[in-house]
Amino acid sequence: MSDQNVPSEGVPPTDTAPDTAANDAPTAKGAAGLPPSAEDADWQEQVAKLSAKNAELADQFLRAQAEMQNVRRRAEDETSKARKFAIDSFAESLLPVCDSLEAGLAHKDATSEQIREGAEATLRQLKAALERNKVVEINPGVGAKFDPHQHQAISVVPADQEPNTVVTVLQKGYSIADRILRPALVTVAAAR
DSSP: OOOSSSTTSSSOOOSSSHHHHHHOOOOOOGGGGGGOOOHHHHHHHHHHHHHHHHHHHHHHHHHHHHHHHHHHHHHHHHHHHHHHHHHHHHHHHHHHHHHHHHHHOOOOOOOHHHHHHHHHHHHHHHHHHHHTTTTEEEEOOOBBBOOOOTTTEEEEOOOOOOOOOOEEEEEEEEEEEEEEEEEEEEEEEEOO
């Protein structure tokens, strides 16, 4: 008999195939029962840092979104209030004009000259109130160049002046902050 096939006493038989079942399940110590390598520890540390950074950025994003909604809501509230109360200043400046008209009407025995003086004073008050609120009068002089952005031509008439110039102003116009409220109604000189 040959000694190769007979096991020695006290020595367990050796199997040439490795035990794969033991290596299939990962362990806390790492592969093959070894402690985790420094590379694995670095990787786990990086994952933990990135997860924490991700949570922090998500929180910052939510806070920024909430802040933007608050800013938008405040802006809408301010715009609403500005629209609602924009007329306050203008109305307040017109109150003295109203008072003057009522005071003038209260004088039953006023002469025509007193009525005229009162009307002129009230008109000055009204013009001052309009000026304070940036309402500007458009009153082109005779011979001024016709401007279709500020003037409305009612008719074209023959005149002894330059063509396309204002001959007469039938009604003054008004603008507010470079926006035309009402164009001035004018007659314009015809081309010769």
